[in-house]
Amino acid sequence: MATAEPPESEPELFYVSLNDDKPTTIVLLHGLLNSHLEWEFVIPHLGDYHILAPDISGHSRSRDILPADICTSADRVAALIRKHAKNGRAHVVGLSMGAFITLRLSQRHRELVLSAFVTAGHPMEGPFAWVVGHPSVTYYLMLFLLELVPRWLYLKVAARHGMLRHEALLREMRRNRRWEVIREVDLGLMELTWEDVRALPVKTLSIAAGNVDDVEAVRRMGREMPVEGSLGVVVRGAVHTWNLQKPELFAEGIKAWIEGRALPAELEVLT
Template sequence: MSTGANTDSTPSANTSLPFDSINPTGKPTILLIHGSFSTGHDWDPVIFHLRKTTTYHILAPDLPAHGRASALPFTVASASSHLATLITNEAHDGKAHIVGLSMGAYVAAHLASHYPDCCPTVFATGFNIRDPSPSFLAPIAPSVFWGMQSATDLLPRSVVEWAIDADLPVSQKGVVTKALCAEILKMLEPASVKENVGVVRARMLVVAAMKSGIVPSGDRVEDARGVVELAREGAGTGEIRVVKHAGMRHAWNRQDPDLFARAVVAWVERAEVVEGFEDV
């Protein structure tokens, strides 16, 4: 599995959100939105495969509170606003096909529903909705979550990669903060999901990667359906489809980046969804 992706330009002063632009002369633009505690470089293996077979222009930003944007506070709405500006300034024709993973999936859904003119298609994977913490646990939930995430760095890299069937990106020290953990927990609560996911008029594919195991890393189909119900509310919505894959884990962009790249291209180009996916 290759993890390299050569960029053709450096972050621009046109937006406060740092990003890499790959193949800037290609058309159209695909925007890759990473998950929590990561950076745009989490997409490097997928970008490697996209560059082998396509000529798309690719934007891979660091979200607020992550990587080069660590000084910016994160909320789904603020990340979406930053990305809308990035698309306006850097994407071809001011539009981009949106790809979001995990936390990035929620940002993608917000972006598509609140800035519809810049998003012709959406490919979102890894939605997970949690019940709010009991009132007596709510004050300590972010600290517990922070401790669990921080503990991962104490385990041998090879052990973690074996447990999740995936190549890990380079660890980003300092990304896991209690403030960010609190915002992510809030993002996953049903009330916040309903607030962040509005009606989507773009063509939208929602993927549930269901493989679990030693690490409970499978997505839940019912959560994918819940998000789609919100995206479909009202009249005039575009084509929205839900699929599942029994052999892929939550972070399947690292587990099988070739499959991920082919699935994205298939959706963008209105081709058949690639092998292994089943309609829900």
Template sequence: MSLYVAEQRPDAGESVLFLHSGNVAGWMWTDQAEALPGHHALVPDLPGFGRSAHEPWTDLASTADQVAEVVRERAHGGRAHVVGLSLGAIVGVALAARHPELVRSVFASGAILRGMRGIGRWAGLAQVPLWDRPAYWKFLARAYRMPADSVDLFVETGLGIDRESARRMVPEIYDGVPSALLDGLHRLDAPVLAIVGEKEPRTFRDALGEVTSRAPRAVARLAPGMHHVWSLEDPYLFHETLAHWLTTGQPSPALLPVGPRERSTPAAR
């Protein structure tokens, strides 16, 4: 079995790999991919999600390896720019660490690479048993300020997530990515932009150092006034930031700098 991959503009320029967050599937990137007419877009559904629900999530490293095969087989020149949000950002960082030769650049937003502790962890794990209830997904759709024309698809996707995959994936992500996996970023000779929303919890901002302390060409920025799912909160800002990155390899001036703590301090694990 293999991952389902949506594709746009196979005859366009350099390939961009879009990796979705943990409550949806690749369709979340449709508008952003369409807004980049000069690029070839590859948009997989990750294991356990969407049209890849038949493909079980086993662990993060295996998922990164599966995504690497998509790049090898379908990206132009066997390399791609990697764009990820939330779970997708974690998978994208793992891909860059394990397969640096496949990566042109990384744009990773909201990656909780140190995992989740305390009440945040408890609340996240407690939600997994609710994933088979339509009311839960409708509530999330309102919380994410999702456009009305996307709500039905969001609910359908949520109800279709493979439950056993979710029970493996959520605790693994909340445990944090092992340092041994992240240390592969030292071999990455590609630019990396690690972003968190300015209004995200401190946990997300603290994790920036896991990337910037390892990847030689990594920088960290804040998305001004944004929460976690800012691709929905302000699609125009997200697009402008992403387009600037893909065009120049530099952070957009619209982003905010972060302090020295977030730039350089990995966790002691």
């Protein structure tokens, strides 16, 4: 896929930059309706790396930067890496929507991506494809979970699933629930194909959260990604946003992957 250069007038995504004295950059890309706050429990475990954590198109402090489709967001993240990452390159980590952006980024701007670490990012099939193919389902499900369910009950259920308390992020999620953003993102998720997977040009770790994600799709990604060393793994007992549930493990997985070390035992390789 050809590299796409953003127009000079393209607005820059809001981002936070941490550990600016470190020589290697990790970019953290959040999921649908979330913000850079999604990474607040992971970042403390990545102190040896320069961190760039943007609010992606249509979200939080990048709310007015539209459209929010996957490819345009990938191009905006590319501009951020060129300008702010160390030596203009980065290891890119993405969860859910952020995973799809990471995969498109590696296709469209391969020279910028040192490695990719993606969780819940794969071609959509079966019931997953049906849900994503009907963005109104996502819209009304998020209406129920984020606004009709009382805050205390949402947080109680999240805690039962092992997720750390994230009230500030929850406020952002409620603000970010917009039809135009959900629609553009969901339709973009449907565009990723197995042909795209077989053409991925960078070393990629594809992860499924065992409690909810499509483990079989990630298993297939592990078999079909072409760059040597790419893997598909599952984290048993993990929820979709396991960066809020197992942040230290999430960070240890990132570090092991980009440093070329053995993955933590909890990241079970799928064969």
